[in-house]
Amino acid sequence: MKSFFFSALTCLLLSGMHAPLAAQIKNNEAGGAASVKQGKQKQFSPGKPWYDTEGNLINAHGNGIIYSGKKYYWFGEKRGKHGSEGVNVYSSADLYNWKFEGLALAQSEDTESDITNGCLMERPKVIYNKSTGKYVMWFHLELKGKGYAAARAGVAVSDRVTGPYKFINSFRPNGNMSRDMNLFVDDDGAAYHIYSSDENMDLRVARLSDDFLSSTTKDTILFRRQREAPALFRYNNKYYLITSGCTGWAPNRASLHVSSNIFGPWELVGDPLKGEGAAKTYGGQSTYVLPVQGKKNAFIFLADIWTPDNLKESRYIWLPVQLKDEGAEISWMDNWDLGWFSARN
Numbered sequence: 228m229k230s231f232f233f234s235a236l237t238c239l240l241l242s243g244m245h246a247p248l249a250a251q252i253k254n255n256e257a258g259g260a261a262s263v264k265q266g267k268q269k270q271f272s273p274g275k276p277w278y279d280t281e282g283n284l285i286n287a288h289g290n291g292i293i294y295s296g297k298k299y300y301w302f303g304e305k306r307g308k309h310g311s312e313g314v315n316v317y318s319s320a321d322l323y324n325w326k327f328e329g330l331a332l333a334q335s336e337d338t339e340s341d342i343t344n345g346c347l348m349e350r351p352k353v354i355y356n357k358s359t360g361k362y363v364m365w366f367h368l369e370l371k372g373k374g375y376a377a378a379r380a381g382v383a384v385s386d387r388v389t390g391p392y393k394f395i396n397s398f399r400p401n402g403n404m405s406r407d408m409n410l411f412v413d414d415d416g417a418a419y420h421i422y423s424s425d426e427n428m429d430l431r432v433a434r435l436s437d438d439f440l441s442s443t444t445k446d447t448i449l450f451r452r453q454r455e456a457p458a459l460f461r462y463n464n465k466y467y468l469i470t471s472g473c474t475g476w477a478p479n480r481a482s483l484h485v486s487s488n489i490f491g492p493w494e495l496v497g498d499p500l501k502g503e504g505a506a507k508t509y510g511g512q513s514t515y516v517l518p519v520q521g522k523k524n525a526f527i528f529l530a531d532i533w534t535p536d537n538l539k540e541s542r543y544i545w546l547p548v549q550l551k552d553e554g555a556e557i558s559w560m561d562n563w564d565l566g567w568f569s570a571r572n
């Protein structure tokens with residue numbers, strides 16, 4: 228019922244999508260103008276099918292990216308015949324070409340486990356803990372057969388960035404519901420869990436324990452504005468937080484909040500997306516903001532174009548963030564490359 232409702236809603240919203248994007252998706256569906264299936268890619272093509280180095284569609288949604296040992300690692304939801312199928316990981320040195328590294332976190336055969344086959348794993352994020360030398364993954368976990376009622380955070384850990392990750396436990400941070408989420412490691416090494424709570428009415432932040440495996444009680448409401456899909460980054464000693472509204476798989480308007488303290492107060496700046504299609508985030512929903520290594524003040528906005536009837540083939544939007552004194556702007560581009568930043572910094 229839920230998926231029927233959301234796909235009907237998505238159809239309605241797609242019909243209102245801005246013309247270039249709608250035409251582009253149609254074009255791709257017809258087999259035209261797709262991004263390179265094999266061979267080296269030299270640019271980003273938001274909204275087009277994105278293939279890994281073996282020529283398979285990248286299957287890693289609601290993603291997060293970590294940089295480790297001169298490579299980026301892209302973690303995301305593996306979607307397939309059985310719905311949610313764990314967390315996939317891909318690696319890349321240049322951000323355009325991604326090699327499939329395998330299933331970083333599998334669901335469990337053990338029917339007693341919180342992550343038994345049939346559970347829902349969404350929006351996985353991985354961070355590295357310098358003092359323990361471990362890679363730590365957090366994700367939104369829904370228990371098997373319970374829809375979205377459990378609203379928990381799951382934690383897994385690995386000695387190697389690509390895993391396999393070992394599931395540790397799942398919980399509601401300080402008793403709070405926890406759905407869409409992200410992680411953020413600050414310049415001083417402290418890590419934070421940003422999460423939608425109280426039936427998505429609140430967005431909260433909790434500081435993680437020193438080993439990053441649990442939440443501390445330094446946990447507060449950022450604002451009560453019914454926002455989700457949080458993506459946080461830091462620029463010029465300020466924290467920037469992009470979120471979406473709560474309309475399930477259907478796209479809606481993004482917003483940007485800025486604060487000089489991660490615990491707030493957070494000031495609403497408005498929609499950072501500009502131009503045609505901005506009112507619906509160009510058909511997507513925020514998932515992460517990626518700092519580009521070796522480039523000053525270079526950030527990429529990452530979003531998912533969800534296709535609820537076939538989540539596996541949901542597409543990706545990557546667009547550069549144009550930083551402003553009092554905010555940030557994001558504009559649609561059919562194709563672009565990292566030279567965009569060099570031209571501006």
Ligand code: GAL
Nearest residue numbers: 349407455456473474475476
């Ligand atoms: C969205 C959320 C997604 C997924 C979806 C299910 O609001 O951002 O991650 O949970 O709802 O309907």
